[in-house]
Amino acid sequence: MKPAGFDYVCAETLDEALEVLGQYGEEVRILAGGQSLMPML
Structure with a gap:
């Protein structure tokens, strides 16, 4: 069984993590x- 595709983001700051959360909404x-x-994986 293969897992679904995904993008991996390694945020280095809280601001960067919040930006990614804002871009992808409920998909992240x-x-x-x-x-x-x-x-x-």
């Missing part, structure tokens, strides 16, 4: 941590 999800999960 925040993933905190994920050190083991992200390489597997």
Whole structure:
């Protein structure tokens, strides 16, 4: 089973994270941590 496509954004500041949230609205999800999960995707 293949996961759905996604764009990964690594915000370096809170302002950058808020900008991305504003651009994508309800389509965006925040993933905190994920050190083991992200390489597997």
